[in-house]
Structures are given as structure tokens and as C-alpha cells.
Amino acid sequence: xxxxxxxxxxxxxxxxxxxxxxxxxxxxxxxxxxxxxxxxxxxxxxxxxxxxxxxxxxxxxxxxxxxxxxxxxxxxxx
Amino acid sequence: xxxxxxxxxxxxxxxxxxxxxxxxxxxxxxxxxxxxxxxxxxxxxxxxxxxxxxxxxxxxxxxxxxxxxxxxxxxxxxxxxxxxxxxxxxxxxxxxxxxxxxxxxxxxxxxxxxxxxxxxxxxxxxxxxxxxxxxxxxxxxxxxxxxxxxxxxxxxxxxxxxxxxxxxxxxxxxxxxxxxxxxxxxxxxxxxxxxxxxxxxxxxxxxxxxxxxxxxxxxxxxxxxxxxxxxxxxxxxxxxxxxxxxxxxxxxxxxxxx
Numbered sequence: 001x002x003x004x005x006x007x008x009x010x011x012x013x014x015x016x017x018x019x020x021x022x023x024x025x026x027x028x029x030x031x032x033x034x035x036x037x038x039x040x041x042x043x044x045x046x047x048x049x050x051x052x053x054x055x056x057x058x059x060x061x062x063x064x065x066x067x068x069x070x071x072x073x074x075x076x077x078x
Numbered sequence: 079x080x081x082x083x084x085x086x087x088x089x090x091x092x093x094x095x096x097x098x099x100x101x102x103x104x105x106x107x108x109x110x111x112x113x114x115x116x117x118x119x120x121x122x123x124x125x126x127x128x129x130x131x132x133x134x135x136x137x138x139x140x141x142x143x144x145x146x147x148x149x150x151x152x153x154x155x156x157x158x159x160x161x162x163x164x165x166x167x168x169x170x171x172x173x174x175x176x177x178x179x180x181x182x183x184x185x186x187x188x189x190x191x192x193x194x195x196x197x198x199x200x201x202x203x204x205x206x207x208x209x210x211x212x213x214x215x216x217x218x219x220x221x222x223x224x225x226x227x228x229x230x231x232x233x234x235x236x237x238x239x240x241x242x243x244x245x246x247x248x249x250x251x252x253x254x255x256x257x258x259x260x261x262x263x264x265x266x267x268x269x270x271x272x273x274x275x276x277x278x279x280x281x282x283x284x285x286x287x288x289x290x291x292x293x294x295x296x297x298x299x300x301x302x303x304x305x306x307x308x309x310x311x312x313x314x315x316x317x318x319x320x321x322x323x324x325x326x327x328x329x330x331x332x333x334x335x336x
Contacts, residue, residue, distance in 0.1 A: 049288060
């Protein structure tokens with residue numbers, strides 16, 4: 001019981017410290033946000049995302065085909 | 079149909095196992111406390127208070143989602159192998175890729191449950207202040223969930239090659255670097271004076287997922303409209319990223335000598 005309480009307290013303290021640091025960031029950078037360009041406004045980011053999605057789609061199809069081949073070989077071996 | 083039933087059975091077991099994790103409960107309670115504490119800022123105008131509520135709560139939920147993704151994915155499969163509970167399942171006619179997918183879906187079911195709980199608290203408080211249900215914020219929460227799904231998929235892939243601790247650390251690194259990819263790394267490449275440094279940053283930029291694209295916090299806080307076509311691209315990017323990483327994880331696990 002003592003060990004459990006200690007574990008919970010230590011983890012809660014660590015999580016609270018990390019949460020405080022994370023929550024501090026948006027408040028501190030609140031002023032900068034008005035001047036920085038947003039990612040949804042940038043045509044460059046949009047093109048980048050579309051290109052990466054295309055590449056990932058091709059890679060996924062290739063990986064899925066390879067996975068099916070491996071599974072078939074596994075089945076044949078059994 | 080039989081395969082789907084197998085995947086769902088594995089996911090159900092993983093989901094029930096994850097629910098008992100202490101770190102999950104502690105993170106959830108702390109995040110709810112962080113969201114609730116924003117209601118104490120009653121000395122601001124209602125408009126400012128709503129902005130701060132959205133800003134802090136979305137940051138807290140993103141942080142909680144990141145923690146959940148790392149914790150649930152890094153030890154998901156290695157833990158089962160170390161405790162030998164994976165072997166009876168894999169000894170049956172279960173594909174290894176299906177096992178990976180089932181474990182991942184179990185972790186994501188747990189993460190989704192937590193995110194739904196957090197969303198209910200956050201949207202409930204917001205509805206009290208705004209007198210209406212904020213659909214835009216609910217949509218923003220959905221994108222945070224897609225981001226969590228991407229990070230969890232990466233964590234699952236790492237966990238198949240290295241120990242859970244290293245996998246967790248690497249996933250945290252990807253989560254943090256992915257958050258600053260467009261906002262910081264993009265500028266750092268342009269500012270970099272040395273060719274070697276620029277090349278390293280470009281490599282890092284190409285490999286890292288665009289996690290900051292899933293964040294519409296600024297738009298939600300300042301009520302800026304985001305094009306629906308852009309949101310569709312981001313959602314598709316996230317889903318395809320998850321699918322590719324999980325396929326790669328399935329291959330990696332199938333080739334592994336257990």
C-alpha cells in the first residue's frame with residue numbers, strides 16, 4: 001500500500017511538472033502567434049502535404065503487397 | 079471475416095489491459111484538473127477567458143494525448159513477448175501483422191476513450207461559457223486524435239526493434255520534433271550556414287511526420303476559418319501515414335525471430 005501511494009505521488013509530481021512546462025509555452029508565446037504565418041495559409045505546406053500523402057500511399061500499397069507475400073510464404077511453410 | 083474477428087479479439091484484450099495502467103489514470107486526472115483550473119480565471123473578461131480556456135485546454139489535451147500515445151504503444155507488444163503471453167496467440171493461425179494491428183487498435187481504443195472523456199469535460203465547460211456547443215473545437219479534437227494515432231503507430235514500430243524504454247524515448251523525440259517541424263525546422267534549414275548541418279536538418283525534415291499540421295489551436299482560439307480542403311488533406315495524410323507505418327510494423331514483426 002505504501003509503495004503504491006509513493007508510486008502514484010512520484011508519477012503525479014512528474015506529470016504535473018511536465019504539464020506545467022507544456023502549459024507555460026502557449027501563454028508565453030501568445031503574442032508571437034499573431035505575427036507568425038499559419039500552416040493552413042501556406043500553399044507550400046499544402047503542396048508538401050499532398051506530395052507526402054502520395055508517396056506514403058504508394059509506399060503503403062508496396063508494404064501491404066510485401067506483407068501479403070510474407071504471409072503466403074508463412075502459410076506454405078506451415 | 080474470421081481475420082477481422084481475430085483482430086478485434088486481440089484489440090479487446092489489449093484495451094482491457096491498458097485500462098488498468100496507473101499512468102493512464104494519473105495523466106487523465108491531471109489533465110481534467112488542468113482543464114477545470116482554467117475556470118478559476120474569473121478576473122478576465124468572458125471573451126479573454128474563453129480564449130485562455132481553449133488555448134490551455136487544447137495544449138493540455140495534446141500533451142495528454144502524446145503521453146498516452148507513447149505509454150500505450152512503446153510497451154504494447156514487447157511487454158507481451160517478455161511475459162510470454164503473446165506466444166499462445168501467435169502459435170494459432172493468427173498472422174503476425176494482424177497481431178500488431180490488433181494490439182495497436184486496442185491501444186487506440188484506450189486513447190480514444192480518454193480523449194472522449196477529456197473532450198466531454200472541455201466542451202461541457204466551453205458550452206457553459208459560450209451558451210452553444212462548439213462544433214469547430216470538437217473537430218479540432220478529432221485532429222488531435224489523428225495525431226495521437228500517428229504517434230502511437232510510430233511508437234509501435236519503434237517497439238519492435240528496441241526496448242520499451244528506448245522506444246518510448248524515441249517516440250517522445252519524434253512527437254516533440256514533429257510538433258516544431260514546420261514552425262522551427264523549416265526556418266532552421268534556411269538559416270543554417272554549414273552544408274553538413276543543412277543536409278542533416280533536411281534529412282530530419284523529410285523523415286519526421288508533419289505533426290504541427292494537425293494542430294488548429296490558433297484557428298480555434300482566434301476564430302479563424304480553415305479551408306475544408308486543407309483539413310481533408312491533413313486527415314488523409316494522417317490516416318495514410320498510420321496505414322503505412324502499421325504495414326511496415328507488420329512486416330518487421332513477421333520477419334522477427336521470436
